[in-house]
Amino acid sequence: MFYRYTKAAFIFFTIIGLSGCASYLPYEQQIPKTNYENNKTILVSVVDNRFPNSEQSNNFIGVYRQAFGIPVDQYVSDISPKEPNAELAFFLERRLIDGLSSGGMKGIIAKINNVPSDDESENKLNKSLASRWLLIELQNWYFSTDMHFVTSFNFDTAYTVYVYDEVEGLIFKKSFKKRQVIKETSERHNDILRAYRDKLSEILNEKSIKEALL
Numbered sequence: 405m406f407y408r409y410t411k412a413a414f415i416f417f418t419i420i421g422l423s424g425c426a427s428y429l430p431y432e433q434q435i436p437k438t439n440y441e442n443n444k445t446i447l448v449s450v451v452d453n454r455f456p457n458s459e460q461s462n463n464f465i466g467v468y469r470q471a472f473g474i475p476v477d478q479y480v481s482d483i484s485p486k487e488p489n490a491e492l493a494f495f496l497e498r499r500l501i502d503g504l505s506s507g508g509m510k511g512i513i514a515k516i517n518n519v520p521s522d523d524e525s526e527n528k529l530n531k532s533l534a535s536r537w538l539l540i541e542l543q544n545w546y547f548s549t550d551m552h553f554v555t556s557f558n559f560d561t562a563y564t565v566y567v568y569d570e571v572e573g574l575i576f577k578k579s580f581k582k583r584q585v586i587k588e589t590s591e592r593h594n595d596i597l598r599a600y601r602d603k604l605s606e607i608l609n610e611k612s613i614k615e616a617l618l
Contacts (some may be wrong), residue, residue: 428484429597436503436604442618447514447528447537447604448500450493454542462491465596466547475548483593492545499604504616507608509617511538527569537568538616540607544581547599549592557592559584559599565607567616576616 415548463488465483467475481488487495494513501511514528519541529537541564549557560583567576586599607613 429594434597434601435499436601436608437505438507438608439509442506442508444533445510447532447534448497449514449516449539450496451519451541452493454544464577465492469550470497483596503608522573529570547596556585556587559586565613
């Protein structure tokens, strides 16, 4: 009985400590950095296929492992309280758009739940007057960090990037998978935000993706 109450109290006060008086990375510092030197208009979509056979929420992003290794689920709102209802897909889309805009392109979010067919992509592009469509399909986007005496955490990603052309249809498709070990500071939520920013920068500046978009 004492063990159960102690464990519950530890988790409660740890969560309170994590959420109270925290400072969050300013939004402009969360935007990926890129330079396309082009004024094209492109569509941007993130399709979340991380949990095809699960009821896990699409705003889930990872876990904090606390007392006795107990995992506590973390959501978009835990790293960005000003976006309390945002799903991960929209969270990423918004930053991709602003990153492209700051780099010279105009991006428009195209809301879609599945990878489109050729006909669907053609119709979407024609209606939007965009020349390209960047679509990122997530298979994994997950961090796991331990609250006890560790100096880094794992950030696992797996995704497929598609680029569609208004005339030729699908012109690029490539899958990526990576585990990154992220150095921790005392503000883990900001470490995660920086890791997201850097990953999005990596995607936008990948040579093959950039060439397809241009």
